[in-house]
Amino acid sequence: MSLADLILYIVLPAMSLAMLLAFVRLVRGPTLPDRVVALDLIGTLGMGMIAVYAIARDLPVLLDVAIVLALLSFLGTIAFARYLERRVGP
Amino acid sequence: MREVVSGALVLIGALFALVASVGILRMPDLYTRMSATTKVATLGVGSTLLAVAIYFGELGIAARALAAIAFVFLTSPVAAHMIGRASYFIGVPLCRETALDELRGHYDLRTHELESVCFPELELQLPDLQVGRLRIPDRAAVAGMTLAETELRQRHGVTVLAICRGTYTIPNPDGDVRLLPGDELILIGPPERLDETAEALHKNDPTSITGE
Numbered sequence: 520m521s522l523a524d525l526i527l528y529i530v531l532p533a534m535s536l537a538m539l540l541a542f543v544r545l546v547r548g549p550t551l552p553d554r555v556v557a558l559d560l561i562g563t564l565g566m567g568m569i570a571v572y573a574i575a576r577d578l579p580v581l582l583d584v585a586i587v588l589a590l591l592s593f594l595g596t597i598a599f600a601r602y603l604e605r606r607v608g609p
Numbered sequence: 610m611r612e613v614v615s616g617a618l619v620l621i622g623a624l625f626a627l628v629a630s631v632g633i634l635r636m637p638d639l640y641t642r643m644s645a646t647t648k649v650a651t652l653g654v655g656s657t658l659l660a661v662a663i664y665f666g667e668l669g670i671a672a673r674a675l676a677a678i679a680f681v682f683l684t685s686p687v688a689a690h691m692i693g694r695a696s697y698f699i700g701v702p703l704c705r706e707t708a709l710d711e712l713r714g715h716y717d718l719r720t721h722e723l724e725s726v727c728f729p730e731l732e733l734q735l736p737d738l739q740v741g742r743l744r745i746p747d748r749a750a751v752a753g754m755t756l757a758e759t760e761l762r763q764r765h766g767v768t769v770l771a772i773c774r775g776t777y778t779i780p781n782p783d784g785d786v787r788l789l790p791g792d793e794l795i796l797i798g799p800p801e802r803l804d805e806t807a808e809a810l811h812k813n814d815p816t817s818i819t820g821e
Contacts, residue, residue, distance in 0.1 A: 522612045522664070526619060533623040540630035544642070552696040553639050556646060559688060560633055563650040563681070564626055567657045570674075571619050574661055579670045582661060586677045593684040600691035604698055 526575040531568060538564045555599045562592030611663055618660035625653030638704035639696055647689040654681050705747050708811035713742060713793075739800040740770070741807075747790045749810050757784030765806045767798030 538561055545557035566585045573581035632645025655678050662674035703710060716723055745752055751759045761767055772779040772786065773793040779786060788794075796803055 522616050522619075525616055530619050530623040534626050537623075537626040537630035540634045544633045550639065550696070550701050552692055552699075552701055553642065555692055556639065556643050557633060559692075560629060560646045560650055563646075563654055563685070564630075566677075566681075567622055567626060567654045570654070570657045570661050571622070574615065574619065574664050579661075579665050579667070582670060582673050582677070585658075586673065586680070589677060589681055589684070593680075593688055596688040597691055600688070600695045603692075603695035606699070 523575040526571045530571050531575075534564055534568050534571070538568075552603060555596060555603075558599075559592060559596045562588060562595070566592070611666060615660035615664040618656045618663065622653045622655075622657035622660065625649050625656065629653060637706070639701050640693060640703065643689050643693055647685050651681055651685045654678075706811065707744065708746060708807045709741070709743055711742075737799055738797055739803055740795065740797050741803045742773075743794045743796055743803075743807055743810060745788055745790055745792045745794065746811060749790065751788055751810060752790040754788055755784060756782055756786050756788065759788065761796075761806065765798070765809065766802045767796045767806050769794050770797055771795040 541557050541560045541564065545554050545561065548554055566588045569581050569585040569588065573579060573585070626649075629646045629649035632649060633642045636642040636645055658674045658678045658681075662671040665671065665674075697712065697716070712723075756769060761769060769782055770780075771794075772782050772788070773795065774789065774791075796806065798806070
């Protein structure tokens with residue numbers, strides 16, 4: 520089994536399953552911070568999926584996409600946290 | 610050889626991703642869910658990016674992968690801290706089995722400033738003693754007992770200074786005050802005995818708290 524096969528048939532399905540489980544938490548909540556944490560996890564998992572896909576397809580350019588995704592996911596989480604805190608703050 | 614190493618790293622990453630998602634689904638409250646996702650997802654992404662660096666083996670790509678790892682390792686704790694802090698302020702509940710909330714009463718909820726309001730001058734004079742707050746879990750064995758029946762002082766060497774119940778406080782409670790689930794005990798005692806009491810309360814086991 521080549522590395523590409525390993526990624527396409529085992530790693531990517533496992534990560535998709537992980538993303539699905541995180542999505543269940545995103546839908547179920549129950550509070551807004553729960554959803555934010557789930558969204559953050561989905562962003563992190565997406566970054567991992569892009570990285571392994573870069574290996575499977577031999578496309579190192581995709582690494583830049585993963586970095587941008589990490590940046591956006593971090594900014595989104597920070598913005599959500601600020602918003603949550605301001606909403607009840609002084 | 611490079612393929613084998615990066616294959617193993619990718620598999621580890623997938624495993625961590627699965628563990629993180631099971632954690633976020635199964636853990637009882639937001640704070641424990643965060644503890645599962647931040648650590649595990651960071652490690653998972655870290656090992657996949659390491660696999661990328663090893664697989665391609667070029668300086669430019671490896672440098673970018675390592676930079677991405679550094680970025681994730683720096684930002685993930687910051688994001689988790691901010692979310693946890695905001696959630697604590699807006700009152701996201703802790704899970705029902707939580708025995709000890711050490712932050713409670715230390716945060717000024719209006720200005721969001723952290724300070725040590727828990728009898729600081731007392732602790733200054735008595736370095737071996739600590740004053741702690743302990744919430745009685747809902748299914749605790751001591752819920753419904755009187756203070757005398759719990760024998761906290763005899764068994765665990767801690768003294769109850771006050772009981773916080775809802776919005777009011779019972780100072781210097783007598784032995785015949787009955788403890789209710791959700792009460793908060795203000796206890797004084799050596800730090801290790803306070804921890805021991807918290808564990809005993811948490812076990813829901815009648816013998817561990819009364820020693821019978």
